[in-house]
Amino acid sequence: MAKIMKAPGKDIQAANELDNLGKHVKNMGTKFLVIISKRNYGEIGSRIQSSLEENGYTCDFEMFGGECSLEEIDRLAAAGREKACDSVIAVGGGKAIDTGKAVAVRMDTTVIVVPTIASNDAPCSGLSVCYNDQGVVCKVIYGKRNPDVVLVDTEIIAKSPVRLFVSGMGDALSTYFEARACQASGARNYCRGTAPNTAIAMAKLCFDLLMKSGVEAYEAVQKGEVTSAVEDIAEADILLSGVGFESGGLAAAHAINDGFAQIPQAHGALHGEKVAFGTLCQLILEKAPAEEFDQVFQFCKAVGLPTKLADLGITEVKEEEIKAAAAAACVKTQSTKNLPFPVSEEDVAAAIYKADEIGRARA
Ligand SMILES: [Zn+2]
Numbered sequence: 001m002a003k004i005m006k007a008p009g010k011d012i013q014a015a016n017e018l019d020n021l022g023k024h025v026k027n028m029g030t031k032f033l034v035i036i037s038k039r040n041y042g043e044i045g046s047r048i049q050s051s052l053e054e055n056g057y058t059c060d061f062e063m064f065g066g067e068c069s070l071e072e073i074d075r076l077a078a079a080g081r082e083k084a085c086d087s088v089i090a091v092g093g094g095k096a097i098d099t100g101k102a103v104a105v106r107m108d109t110t111v112i113v114v115p116t117i118a119s120n121d122a123p124c125s126g127l128s129v130c131y132n133d134q135g136v137v138c139k140v141i142y143g144k145r146n147p148d149v150v151l152v153d154t155e156i157i158a159k160s161p162v163r164l165f166v167s168g169m170g171d172a173l174s175t176y177f178e179a180r181a182c183q184a185s186g187a188r189n190y191c192r193g194t195a196p197n198t199a200i201a202m203a204k205l206c207f208d209l210l211m212k213s214g215v216e217a218y219e220a221v222q223k224g225e226v227t228s229a230v231e232d233i234a235e236a237d238i239l240l241s242g243v244g245f246e247s248g249g250l251a252a253a254h255a256i257n258d259g260f261a262q263i264p265q266a267h268g269a270l271h272g273e274k275v276a277f278g279t280l281c282q283l284i285l286e287k288a289p290a291e292e293f294d295q296v297f298q299f300c301k302a303v304g305l306p307t308k309l310a311d312l313g314i315t316e317v318k319e320e321e322i323k324a325a326a327a328a329a330c331v332k333t334q335s336t337k338n339l340p341f342p343v344s345e346e347d348v349a350a351a352i353y354k355a356d357e358i359g360r361a362r363a
Pocket of ligand 1: 120271275
């Protein structure tokens with residue numbers, strides 16, 4: 001299999017960079033469809049409009065409905081066509097960004113992504129995960145290429161809710177370990193190839209930046225301050241983790257995160273929180289050196305990522321639920337199979353119990 005990687009056309013990151021958006025969209029379009037939530041529309045929307053107009057462009061706004069569904073994508077694409085827009089700007093969190101990327105696919109235009117939180121891997125990837133009315137994944141839409149521009153304004157990220165920022169670190173925490181597992185097994189990444197060394201190096205840098213700057217960034221974001229640590233973590237969470245998962249591949253951590261969908265008690269937990277706990281489980285499955293496990297565990301403790309089931313909302317541990325989660329993490333289509341050794345449902349359940357036991361013992 002060929003080594004293949006994908007990345008955004010341009011990745012731009014700085015405090016207050018949103019006010020320069022219009023300078024970064026040359027040749028991308030002339031009239032932009034801005035997909036944005038009502039909450040972001042006021043201040044962020046007007047800054048986007050000013051910067052575009054200063055640079056000779058126009059835009060039209062469409063409010064994002066809140067879910068990345070096929071109906072929402074069709075509605076926004078129809079609105080974009082009707083308004084004769086020739087490019088899309090997607091503003092917000094993972095769902096708004098995934099929706100905007102899919103709308104650009106439908107309209108066959110360029111897409112500019114402006115994340116307002118650093119809580120997940122959506123901004124840099126070339127795919128959109130769509131959900132049905134029941135909140136279940138129903139389709140993945142792949143773009144011809146990854147976003148043309150990703151613009152990260154770290155001033156906005158630093159003032160986002162702390163829990164979302166921490167969740168982004170949880171999502172980024174798994175990137176290296178999952179890419180490493182895929183490299184060892186030769187598993188396919190999300191570019192229909194295997195990971196080039198470049199993607200593995202990016203995944204490793206992602207982990208190293210978390211270890212170096214994660215705790216400091218956590219403290220800065222509590223005060224809403226942009227520091228060099230916050231810049232490091234924004235880069236790790238958005239660029240390195242985004243490229244790292246798509247081009248490196250996923251393994252048990254994300255599969256276990258998906259498995260937790262089977263446990264209603266965990267429904268309040270965020271994606272990155274479940275992925276962080278899934279990372280601890282993956283390290284147990286891999287029989288990783290104690291030193292490595294401890295480093296990840298201590299990091300989770302230091303920034304408030306889950307280390308035991310109760311932290312995910314699972315206060316009443318039921319055997320049948322853990323069994324269902326482990327089974328869901330091991331179905332054929334799941335990435336647990338990307339580990340470089342065979343893993344059974346029983347192995348995954350045992351790893352979940354073991355991680356929980358360690359977390360409770362060291363609480
Ligand atoms: Zn993720």
